[in-house]
Amino acid sequence: MIAKLTGILDDSGPDWAVIDVGGVGYLVHASARTLAQLGNRGDRAVLHTELQVSESDMRLIGFASSGERAWFRLLTVVQGVGSKVALAILSALTVDELQRACAGGDAAMIARANGVGPKLASRIVNELKDKAGGLAGLSGGAGITAENAAIPPGSVSADAISALQNLGFKPAVAATAVAGAIEDLGEDAALGDVMRVALKRATA
Structure with a gap:
């Protein structure tokens, strides 16, 4: 899976960009x-990045921070929220x-996004209300860039999230569980300890 792109901005449009990585242009x-x-x-x-594959389409979604990507994963778990709606909210x-x-x-705030009506906004809030706290540590303010908000590939957090997904947990569930485990144990926690706590959280 393509998890991150570092390259040169080659072109962009209203909802897409082409990133040139070593001479290969990725449409994101x-x-x-x-x-x-x-x-x-x-x-x-x-x-x-997040690679989305369906029966008729394959697309790469790009994010300025790991926090934005985590929220995208969480939003798309909600029924009626596809990638376009999730990006509109973000x-x-x-x-x-x-x-x-x-x-x-606050469903009214969610409903500010294009294509999100009051009914869908209420569903999003109701389904994600209990999970929002788990992503609080991944939220990036205006001053946080992709570099300093990242979960580095090969880090304990990235490895734990990947391991949980391999066990069948959805990306949003895995990210939330690992974030909570890191918050409990600290940034220097061993992978085995993070996995143990994250598994308990994911199955709670």
Whole structure:
């Protein structure tokens, strides 16, 4: 799976960008907020990515931070929220605003996003209210860039999330469980300890 791209911004549009990595151009769909952070054509670009595969389509989704990617994964678990709706929500709200809206049951704030009606906004808030706290530590404010908000590939967090997904847990569930485990045990915790706590959280 392609988890991260580091290259040059070759081109961009309203909801996409092409990142040139060693002469290969990757078409990446992204939120308006992420695209705004990429800068100008020719600038160095770093994107965390999620590869989505369906029967009729394969697309790469890009994010300015691991926090945004974690929220994308969580949003798309909700019935009626596909990648386009999730990106619309992430275009309208920062991950901090999204976390506060879900934790506080503020459906009206979610409904600010294009294509999100009151009924869907209420469903999102109701389903994610209890999970929002687990992603609070992954929320990135305006001053947090892709580099310093990242979960580095090969880190304990990344390995634990990957291991949980291999066990059959959905990406959003795995990310939330690992974030909670790291919060409990500390950043220097061993992989085995993180997995033990994360498994308890994921199956609770």
